[in-house]
Amino acid sequence: MLKIIIPTAMLMPMTWLSKPNMIWINSTTYSLLISLISLSYLNQLGDNSLNFSLLFFSDSLSAPLLVLTTWLLPLMLMASQSHLSKENLTRKKLYITMLILLQLLLIMTFTATELIMFYILFEATLIPTLIIITRWGNQTERLNAGLYFLFYTLVGSLPLLVALLYIQNTMGTLNFLIIQYWAKPISTTWSNIFLWLACMMAFMVKMPLYGLHLWLPKAHVEAPIAGSMVLAAVLLKLGGYGMMRITVLLNPATNQMAYPFMMLSLWGMVMTSSICLRQTDLKSLIAYSSVSHMALVIVAVLIQTPWSYMGATALMIAHGLTSSMLFCLANSNYERVHSRTMILARGLQTILPLMAAWWLLASLANLALPPTINLIGELFVVMASFSWSNMTIILMGTNIIITALYSLYMLITTQRGKYTHHIKNINPSFTRENALMTLHMLPLLLLSLNPKIVLG
Amino acid sequence: MKPSIFIIIMSTVISGTMIVMTTSHWLMVWIGFEMNLLAIIPILMKKYNPRAMEAATKYFLTQATASMILMMGIIINLLYSGQWTVSKDLNPMASTMMTIALAMKLGLAPFHFWVPEVTQGISMSSGLILLTWQKIAPLSILYQISPTINPNLLLTMSIMSVMIGGWGGLNQTQLRKIMAYSSIAHMGWMTAIMMYSPTMMILNLAIYIIMTLTTFMLFMYNSTTTTSSLSQTWNKTPLITSLILVLMMSLGGLPPLSGFIPKWMIIQELTKNEMIMMPTLLAMTALLNLYFYMRLTYTTALTMFPSNNSMKMKWRFECTKKMTFLPTLIVMSTMMLPLTPMLSILD
Numbered sequence: 001m002l003k004i005i006i007p008t009a010m011l012m013p014m015t016w017l018s019k020p021n022m023i024w025i026n027s028t029t030y031s032l033l034i035s036l037i038s039l040s041y042l043n044q045l046g047d048n049s050l051n052f053s054l055l056f057f058s059d060s061l062s063a064p065l066l067v068l069t070t071w072l073l074p075l076m077l078m079a080s081q082s083h084l085s086k087e088n089l090t091r092k093k094l095y096i097t098m099l100i101l102l103q104l105l106l107i108m109t110f111t112a113t114e115l116i117m118f119y120i121l122f123e124a125t126l127i128p129t130l131i132i133i134t135r136w137g138n139q140t141e142r143l144n145a146g147l148y149f150l151f152y153t154l155v156g157s158l159p160l161l162v163a164l165l166y167i168q169n170t171m172g173t174l175n176f177l178i179i180q181y182w183a184k185p186i187s188t189t190w191s192n193i194f195l196w197l198a199c200m201m202a203f204m205v206k207m208p209l210y211g212l213h214l215w216l217p218k219a220h221v222e223a224p225i226a227g228s229m230v231l232a233a234v235l236l237k238l239g240g241y242g243m244m245r246i247t248v249l250l251n252p253a254t255n256q257m258a259y260p261f262m263m264l265s266l267w268g269m270v271m272t273s274s275i276c277l278r279q280t281d282l283k284s285l286i287a288y289s290s291v292s293h294m295a296l297v298i299v300a301v302l303i304q305t306p307w308s309y310m311g312a313t314a315l316m317i318a319h320g321l322t323s324s325m326l327f328c329l330a331n332s333n334y335e336r337v338h339s340r341t342m343i344l345a346r347g348l349q350t351i352l353p354l355m356a357a358w359w360l361l362a363s364l365a366n367l368a369l370p371p372t373i374n375l376i377g378e379l380f381v382v383m384a385s386f387s388w389s390n391m392t393i394i395l396m397g398t399n400i401i402i403t404a405l406y407s408l409y410m411l412i413t414t415q416r417g418k419y420t421h422h423i424k425n426i427n428p429s430f431t432r433e434n435a436l437m438t439l440h441m442l443p444l445l446l447l448s449l450n451p452k453i454v455l456g
Numbered sequence: 457m458k459p460s461i462f463i464i465i466m467s468t469v470i471s472g473t474m475i476v477m478t479t480s481h482w483l484m485v486w487i488g489f490e491m492n493l494l495a496i497i498p499i500l501m502k503k504y505n506p507r508a509m510e511a512a513t514k515y516f517l518t519q520a521t522a523s524m525i526l527m528m529g530i531i532i533n534l535l536y537s538g539q540w541t542v543s544k545d546l547n548p549m550a551s552t553m554m555t556i557a558l559a560m561k562l563g564l565a566p567f568h569f570w571v572p573e574v575t576q577g578i579s580m581s582s583g584l585i586l587l588t589w590q591k592i593a594p595l596s597i598l599y600q601i602s603p604t605i606n607p608n609l610l611l612t613m614s615i616m617s618v619m620i621g622g623w624g625g626l627n628q629t630q631l632r633k634i635m636a637y638s639s640i641a642h643m644g645w646m647t648a649i650m651m652y653s654p655t656m657m658i659l660n661l662a663i664y665i666i667m668t669l670t671t672f673m674l675f676m677y678n679s680t681t682t683t684s685s686l687s688q689t690w691n692k693t694p695l696i697t698s699l700i701l702v703l704m705m706s707l708g709g710l711p712p713l714s715g716f717i718p719k720w721m722i723i724q725e726l727t728k729n730e731m732i733m734m735p736t737l738l739a740m741t742a743l744l745n746l747y748f749y750m751r752l753t754y755t756t757a758l759t760m761f762p763s764n765n766s767m768k769m770k771w772r773f774e775c776t777k778k779m780t781f782l783p784t785l786i787v788m789s790t791m792m793l794p795l796t797p798m799l800s801i802l803d
Contacts (some may be wrong), residue, residue, distance in 0.1 A: 105712075119711075120711040120712050120716070120793070121711075121712070123710060123711040123712070123716075124710075124711050124712040126710070127705060127710060131701070131758065134754065134758040134759070135757075135758045135759075143754055143758075143759070146758075147747075147750065150746075150750065151743065151746075151747070154710075154743055154746070155740065155743060158736065158739040158740060158743070159736055159739075161720070161723060161739070162723055162727060162732060162735050162736050162739070165723055165724045165727040165728075166727045166732060168724075169727060169728050191732075194732075198736075
């Protein structure tokens with residue numbers, strides 16, 4: 001695992017010492033090389049996890065997320081090139097350093113064995129993200145957005161710290177490899193209920209759950225493109241990953257405790273999808289669609305069957321790539337029109353046809369078209385929840401329909417129809433942007449050929 | 457003031473604290489506190505304006521009252537135990553009086569009212585000494601009598617301190633008052649752990665002193681005393697903006713910076729002793745502290761102009777103040793988290 005961590009840490013001095021016209025090239029190339037190294041971790045043994053040291057390990061749940069994280073760094077760097085072109089050199093290097101630092105912390109978070117180390121790194125990822133959102137965002141609301149992001153997450157995660165230390169005292173260790181064998185079943189006494197809540201609320205806020213999702217539209221909308229990408233693709237999955245790790249300890253109280261959160265997620269899925277139909281702000285639409293997809297993951301994790309876990313993992317990877325791609329597309333719009341309002345940039349198919357092809361592919365992936373892994377994830381989750389309770393199919397089916405509705409709404413509003421007159425003189429698509437979309441789409445399409453590697 | 461006089465006064469302050477820390481006779485403890493108090497009054501009044509005199513007077517009155525209550529506790533202990541040795545077995549009444557006296561000296565709630573006003577009235581460097589060095593002596597006495605302190609009293613005071621330190625600092629823009637409320641909150645954390653593991657209190661004190669020293673030094677480097685003048689730092693010394701950012705996050709207790717170490721260790725000790733709701737409450741109210749630190753970073757580091765420094769708004773002088781050990785302190789206040797397993801040397 002050090003063969004990924006040390007090169008990522010070394011990317012930072014490399015950025016600071018590169019020549020001014022080479023910083024983007026150097027960092028993008030070397031981060032692509034690091035992501036190739038991480039691909040080797042996808043080769044998992046069937047019965048157990050790959051255990052590298054006392055501190056780091058990787059199993060079939062964390063390996064796809066690790067590859068996603070390392071894959072995203074070059075993409076984030078490519079996406080940020082244009083909006084940073086006017087800053088001075090030190091600030092560009094600072095921005096790249098923040099992204100690399102975030103990547104480093106995320107790699108260590110996904111491969112941590114000890115839960116306290118996971119917690120420390122989980123909190124540590126907040127700092128570079130906060131700096132990226134507040135310093136390099138574009139509107140004045142970004143200050144408020146940063147505070148909401150920081151404080152929602154912290155209020156959820158401080159009880160997690162207390163709960164983890166309590167579990168360490170009662171169980172002797174917090175090393176994940178050991179506690180999955182030593183976990184004692186906990187009943188539903190009042191104190192165990194609070195323990196369950198303390199453990200889960202941090203991840204519920206991060207996912208986010210429907211009632212606690214207020215930070216997400218603010219943070220996504222105000223963040224610069226790399227911030228949005230990493231937030232949508234990876235930071236939300238931290239919540240899902242954490243939930244999957246910690247539910248090992250919390251049986252069988254989860255059977256009773258899960259009910260309120262299941263209801264919130266199921267209802268929230270439908271609510272946030274419906275709100276997407278009425279959005280005028282493009283990034284806000286994609287942000288609410290993230291909440292909706294993540295609610296499916298919450299439902300899957302709380303059901304705790306093997307199929308639902310497989311669906312949750314596939315859905316996380318698929319949503320990571322799709323959502324990040326949608327944010328890149330929205331950003332390419334924003335860079336040309338300098339507004340996020342959807343109706344201001346209509347009819348782009350006649351002006352930027354290749355970009356329209358990417359929009360089509362991204363929207364189709366978002367609405368879970370077969371045979372993409374989005375569909376596999378959603379299908380597994382729907383089937384598992386149907387076996388948990390027959391009535392959930394109503395809400396799940398409604399959600400699938402409304403997801404299709406808003407994805408097509410987004411596609412049709414931006415791409416089809418007559419173009420507006422003021423966008424006649426926008427720049428054509430850069431090769432960098434087309435490369436960015438290809439690099440997002442290609443893993444997604446290739447994974448539909450072999451989904452086994454992302455089904456945990 | 458003249459350097460020779462300053463040296464004499466500072467050495468009196470230092471020897472006063474040393475006497476308190478090392479003596480085994482209760483009367484010497486009181487003498488040490490009085491030496492410390494009398495010698496620090498001229499330091500508080502370095503600038504000689506009415507505001508500083510008012511602050512020094514308030515400080516003198518509260519500390520003298522506290523010393524008298526401490527003396528009363530000492531005499532009651534003498535009455536019941538018959539000897540002057542500083543030891544662990546104290547009479548409960550004496551212990552309660554001493555705890556209240558030392559809480560007044562430290563600035564724990566509900567005896568915290570003097571801290572913001574005194575810190576605001578004096579210069580930055582005097583405030584530095586007030587908030588860091590002056591805490592060592594009372595905490596060392598609390599360390600020595602910690603087995604006999606009434607837990608209800610101490611825990612009530614500590615929870616109230618953390619809350620008041622959090623809520624009180626929210627409406628402040630003056631940096632010295634912000635640091636004063638930060639000191640009240642950190643004292644609350646330190647006394648919370650006093651009963652279960654006094655070693656953790658020493659750890660918290662050490663890290664708090666390092667972080668507060670660094671913060672004050674960075675503020676003195678810019679010669680700023682208000683939040684709005686702190687927002688000019690990008691113009692004078694741009695490197696300090698990122699340092700203040702990291703330092704404020706460390707003061708607020710965000711992982712992975714070293715400000716997280718005391719909070720983590722304290723919560724660990726408290727949960728080992730079956731107290732669950734209290735560390736949760738303490739941690740939540742510490743988030744209020746984090747809010748006003750983040751507000752400082754917003755004006756300083758995170759909302760900079762997009763252009764270079766082409767308009768000179770302030771004269772950029774070379775810094776003429778003595779900044780001893782500033783780089784070392786900065787590193788120690790932010791990057792010591794991986795060294796946490798070394799804490800076993802404190803035992």
